Amino acid sequence: VPAAPPAPLGCDDPESEAAAEVAVNYINDHSHHGYKFALNTIKDIHVVPQGPNNYIIFLELDLLETKCPILSPTPLANCTVRSFAEHAVEGDCDVKLKKLDGTVSVVASKCHSHADSSEDIRQICPDCPLLASLNNTEVLEAVSAALNDFNSKTTGPYLRLLEIGRGQIQYHPAHIVAVEFAVGATNCSAEEAKVNVGACQLLPEDQSNFGFCTGTMVKRPSQDLNVDCQLYGHQVSTQDIVLLSSQDTS
């Protein structure tokens, strides 16, 4: 008598959660841009028997972007999910897994992410900063100014921009551009870079040579610039530029 088909799994069953954890870790391990994602909801699960102790599992997952850059060594469990008011980003993923003799592994995954709608944010928080496109001129200007400012003051290696992770612009009560971007250490000191920046090459792709910066550029009512960068291998955080803002505030 053929084995009875397994009872359909519920989305909150421990077995479903275990499979979802394997899927989310796989998705984060195989992503090279942006931020880590955390599981928000298991939307659906289907298990298809293939033979004795051999199943194919189809998962439909809802993920939410965390504040941890994808290259950060921070464990996912310690990564804060970006709140609704910070203009959350959702990931919808379809994942195919195999469960063979109790071991679950990912066969394939397909995800696409999208930011929450600005209207939703506006309804809840009229003055919250909204996500801007990554090629927005104000975002590009703020990233360039922040990185130049950091490199002009750092005692560590000269940092090059790897990718812009996020840009948010607020207009009230002040006009502020907040940016987040990934950086890589080069083989130059900041001093050497002033002489011949073209000779500064990114160091080998080792996690300790990667880092992350956050910056805010206030454009109105006064002008101000704050930037903080940290390399994953060691903490290289500058002084908060506001402390030195006498040179930067106009």
Place this chain on the structure above:
Amino acid sequence: PVRKRAVAEAAQHDKVPHPVGFVPPPPPCPGKIRYFDI
């Protein structure tokens, strides 16, 4: 031929009424929302 309506009526009569206070189990999917829904 059995008319659909007859089958439906028959099924209705065969339906076992739930005991008083019966709470149907939550649908198996989608699962719980761990943070918030957007």
